[in-house]
Amino acid sequence: MSLTKNPLTRGLLAVASGAILVVMSVGPGTTADAGSLHSQPQAVQALPGSGSITFWDEWTNGAARTAMTWVANAWDKIHPNWPIAERPIPNDSFFAAIRTGIADNNPPDVLQTEGYESTESFAQAHELANLNSLWSQVKYRYNQPDGASMTGACRYQGTWYCVPWDWDTQSFLFWNESVMKQYHLSPPTTFEQKLADAKVLKAAGVIPFALSDADGWPGMHWYFEFVGQFCGSKTQDSAVMRTGAKWNDPCFVKSAALLSTLAKDGYFPPGLVAENYNVQVTLLESGKAAMAEDGIWLEEPPVANIGGERFPAIAGAPYNATSGWVGTSLSVPAKARHSVAAMALLKWMATNPAVGNEWATAGDPMNLKGANVHLPGLDATLVGDVQNYPQLPPADESLPFAVGNTALYALGQGLLDGKLTPQQFSDQLEAAAAKAGPGMG
Amino acid sequence: MNQSVADAVRAEPPAPGTSKSLTAQRWPSWLPHLRRSGLVACLFILPGFLQYLVFMFIPLMSTVALSFTNWTGFSFSDIHIGSLRNYSALGHDPVFVQALVHTLVFVVAGSAVETLLALGLALVLFGNLPLAKVFRTIFVMPAVLSPVVIGLIFLFVLDPTLGIINPLLRDLGLKSLAGVWLSDPHKALPILVLVQVWSTFGLYMLLFIARLGMIPEDQWDSAAVDGASRTQTFRWVIFPALRSMAAVVVLLTLIDCLKVFNTVFVMTQGGPNHATEVLSTWAYTNVFANNEVGYGDAVAVVLLGVALLFIFAWAFWMRREAARNR
Structure with a gap:
């Protein structure tokens, strides 16, 4: 009897061949490179x-x-x-x-x-x-x-x-061009104009700002937009590093209060704290919502009919820091x-410049010299312009995990659904940060 | 069969031509000795025992051991056992207390509603109602779905902006009932309990129906001849017959509700602001999001303790019932 005609033998041979191939493909190479790291x-x-x-x-x-x-x-x-x-x-x-x-x-x-x-x-x-x-x-x-x-x-x-x-840059305001055109609104250049537009849209039954916060971070990115303008990068860094500033200092409470007001006034979708980020994107792209604060990744790859601009400045706010990070x-x-x-x-x-260029050409911004990203939804100079502002490392990434990944997001949900006042939000965030110790700065 | 009878049967020589004599001829002579020594039984038990040991007992003991450490989960060389810090911290953690309460609510409410619903529908669908088999199939279908799929379905259905519940309510003229559902801290936990009930009660309904089918015909006849009302039939025929099955169902629903994780994690991640946090999600968050493996394991050990409490209470009740019936 031929070996290859026996089904059992054939099966075993097949398994053995497969195993050899797997070992050959994933097995270790020579150890010739196992030298010193230097x-x-x-x-x-x-x-x-x-x-x-x-x-x-x-x-x-x-x-x-x-x-x-x-x-x-x-x-x-x-x-x-x-x-x-x-x-x-x-x-x-x-x-x-x-x-x-x-x-x-x-x-x-x-x-x-x-x-x-x-x-x-x-x-x-x-x-x-x-x-x-x-x-x-x-x-x-x-x-x-x-x-x-x-x-x-x-x-x-x-x-x-x-x-x-x-490289990720937050600090953008995106809008649905069809919706803005339908209601004869021009892209907002100031925060006050943005709120005026939001009132018009709300009266017309359109959600002014898409925001879905089940994941916790989209709401807190709004908060850090305001922190960037009311507190500045150095104060935020100090709060992260526990070197003087506290999360319940007046500028942080003011930032939380502004976010809370927007939520209370109905500028965000109903039930936002149980919806994930994909819903936010869907609301904006479908035109159910007119605008959204988001990061540059929204345009990676570029989305048709969505425009963007740097997040507008708030009148009288002393700083102009933007959130930008690795x-x-x-x-x-x-x-x-x-x-x-x-x-x-x-x-x-x-x-190798080709690598950075390839990355940028694909639509992913880099902080490498000469690797200029091209995102049609955003002005080409805008991306570079935003990067020239004082850059805030993201506090949710810099804080210890128990604060940045958990407490901050949960408290943000409490702030957005009205269960926490801005002061309570700030006090509880400060308590959690004090317990966890300094973050990465 | 008592011991002396068993020995007599074993000692009796097999009759010629019986299966026993055939067996004796086919198997080696040392096998009966092995069987008597229990070695064969041990060999059969071994795979299951090893599986239990490797995938249940050792991880369980590791979890208990790690709950006494402050391990961050990165390097095994950083594990230092010998601290009660995690357990003392539990009492000062308001989220843990919330999660414990929510877990108890889940277990008590979920188990009660699930058992009663399964029992009620079993009684309704056991009769010769039209389309009874169709409804049985419909009610069992969720039990074969993955909890993750169920979570995603309800997440979409309940979405206040893009979902289908609110438009449906509006179209039915019930606009006042439309709401934000999972975003409402007061509604989110009851909704999750109901989703858990919906996803599993069908299976328990089938168990009750199967047990109802085993009630001897003459008991139904006797009840009819004696002119028993529906209530009396339930009290004296159905209830005694279903008692033991109900105990099993209660146990299974307790286990279901204690280990709930997937639907909660998919639908709310324990939010908003910990309003639906249960012990399993809080343990997961600490271990995998906060890098506090020791603390997360302490939460898991508390969940184990809660489970054991319920199981012991159930076992105690069962033993008392058995003693009462004797």
């Missing part, structure tokens, strides 16, 4: 040995997905002996996945995080490699290498643990198996 090659072409560079990120869709696919293909062509083995992980399970990988001593070679508190948490646990040397080689490529948003994202106790990657950053875990190859890849990504 001995990375100066030229990326001189990568010894072979293997796969495992790369975990949350770029599952959109512009970053397109760009990362291009990066992987380009790198693999240059370094066929060190291909990128990328694992895109959905955002909602990303943190749990990477933490499990790290705790289990099975980290990737390159780890994308959202910086700030993530960087601090991983660095405190000694799970990230020191990237001071790499940073000194690539920082010349960045627009604001020493800005608070950059250092806050990646530097912890004087050491750089990540390379800042793409959206994603790239680290090398301390226990990465191919750390030198990983660092060579990061250096190539940061210093």
Whole structure:
């Protein structure tokens, strides 16, 4: 009897072949690169040995997905002996996945995080490699290498643990062009004009501002728009770092009060605290709502019929800070198996202008010199203009997780649904922050 | 069968041609000894025991052990056991207290409504009502859906702006009943309890119907001959027959409500402002969002304690019932 005619044998052979293929594809390469972190090659072409560079990120869709696919293909062509083995992980399970990988001593070679508190948490646990040397080689490529948003994202106790990657700017007001045209409204240039338009829209049965806050952060981004204008970046940073300012100082209470007033006056959709962010986008794009405060990611990729402008200034507000921050950053875990190859890849990504351009062309803003994003819904100069304002690192990302990820969002929901007064919101936020200690600044 | 009879049966030689003699011829001579020693039974139990050990007992004990640490969840070398800090902090955590109360509300209200609804509909649909089988199928269908899918469906249905409930109410002339549903802290928890009830009661209804089908015909006949009213038939025929099944259903609904997580997480994430926070979601938030694994595990251990309390109470009640019936 022929071996291949026996179904059992055929099955076993198939399983064995599959197993061999899997082992060949994911197995470790040579350990020729397992040298000191400080001995990375100066030229990326001189990568010894072979293997796969495992790369975990949350770029599952959109512009970053397109760009990362291009990066992987380009790198693999240059370094066929060190291909990128990328694992895109959905955002909602990303943190749990990477933490499990790290705790289990099975980290990737390159780890994308959202910086700030993530960087601090991983660095405190000694799970990230020191990237001071790499940073000194690539920082010349960045627009604001020493800005608070950059250092806050990646530097912890004087050491750089990540390379800042793409860039998020909040501080935009978007509008549905059809709705504005229908009601003969021009894009608002001042906050007061915006409120006047909102009254017209509300009277006509249109929701003035799309806001859905089940996730907690959209409502707090409104709050930080006001904090940026009433308190300024230094005061906010001081409150985050617990170096003097407190979350129940008058400017913070004033910011909360303005948000509370907008909610009470019915400028936001009903039931907003139980609706997720996708509803907010749907309301704006469908024309059920006329305007929305949001980040630049709303236009990644650009959406037809949606226009945008920098969030209008409030009359008499003393500051003009905008929220801008490192959206994603790239680290090398301390226990990465191919750390030198990983660092060579990061250096190539940061210093090769083609990579930054590709990323920006795909529609994902970068803070790299010359990598100019083109977003048709927004004036090309506007994106750069917003980046030139004093940049506020996002407080919800900079505060300790128990405050920034949980207490702040829950209290924001209480403020928006009228269960908390602005003073109660501010006092309880201050109490939670005092209990948790300083954040990442 | 008492021990002496069992020994006699075992010692009796098999009759020629019986299945027992065939078995004796086919199996090796040492197998009966193995069976008597219990080794075979142990071998059969082993896979299940290992599964229980690896996937239930060890994680459970790990959770208890970690609840005494301040582990952040990043590195195993950072685990230091020996602190009661997490348990003392529970008392000062208003969200934990809220979550505990909500869990108890979920368990008591959910279990009661689920059991009564299942029982009531079982009694209605057990008879020869027209379309009874169609309704049975309709009521059981939610039980086969994933809780996540159920959560997403209700999230859409109840959405005040894009959902279908409010427009429906308006079209029916019931505009005053339209509301913000899950955004209202007073309505959100009852809605979640009702969603939980809706998603599982059909299965328990089927269990009751199956038990009703096992009531001997002569009992129904006797009740009819004696001229028993519907209430009397329920009191003296149906209720005694359903008693043990009701106990099982209560236990199952308690377990369902204690471990509720998916629908709450999908529909409200414990919000707004913790208005629907239950122990399982608060444990999850602390472990996975706040990086406070030790504290989150302490919350989970409290949930375990609450579950054990309910289970012990149930077992105590069952034992008392059994003693009363003897």
